[in-house]
Amino acid sequence: MSQGSEQDKAGVRREAGEVQRRLRGLLDTGLVGRVVVAIGNVWVHWRPTRWRPLPARGLLVLTSAQHATATAVAECVCPAGQGFPGAAEVGVASKLDAILARSDETLQWQLALALSLIESGLAAGLMGEGLAPFSRLDADARARRMRVWRDSRVGARRAVAVALRNACAVIYFGDPRTWGSTGYAGPPSPAALRHTHGENLIDFATLRASGPRR
Secondary structure, X not given: OXXXXXXXXXXXXXXXXXXXXXXXXXXXXXXXXXXXXXXXXXXXXXXXXXXOOOOOOOOOOOOHHHHHHHHHHHHHHOOOEOOEOOHHHHOHHHHHHHHHHOOOHHHHHHHHHHHHHHHOHHHHHHOOOOOOOHHHOXXXXXHHHHHHHHOXXXXXXXXXXXXXXXXXXXXXXXXXXXXXXXXXXOOOOHHHHHHHXXXXXXXXXXXXXXXXXX
């Protein structure tokens, strides 16, 4: 296997670990959370989510509605423009779905709860933010709602906003297509590191071949 492939896999593992860390412990998963999600799901049937194209491979964990909400959040957190690709082009929601498929059920449930809360027009309406689902808002309205949630005095709302923003940003800026616009040249290759810092590296193969010291 090539060094580039190994490096790409290591980057994916680091990215997945960081997303899981930022989402873990997001919200309590007890009865209150389940009631909120149930109410949110009923509301979605009345004020439906704005659907988005699904990944060709299908979804592993997220529902179609949750995937659409995740896409809308990612577009809000990481808007296209000035050389940056769109979040849908990068496939942030699809990558989040793949990361969740490798996570435990508690984390999957917490993410579903967070997406249901941010999408729910009912939850927004109760706080005087209008009744439209998050995915049906225009770009400016989404940004305003995210700011309201981020700055809310309600801890659960802040947790949802911060966790979703951080997770989307980690996935988005972990994609090589975003690096050029940030000035990041990408992680150095092992070969380049050996060439630049060869005198400071230990050759473990030679060390093992020399055997134990006596």
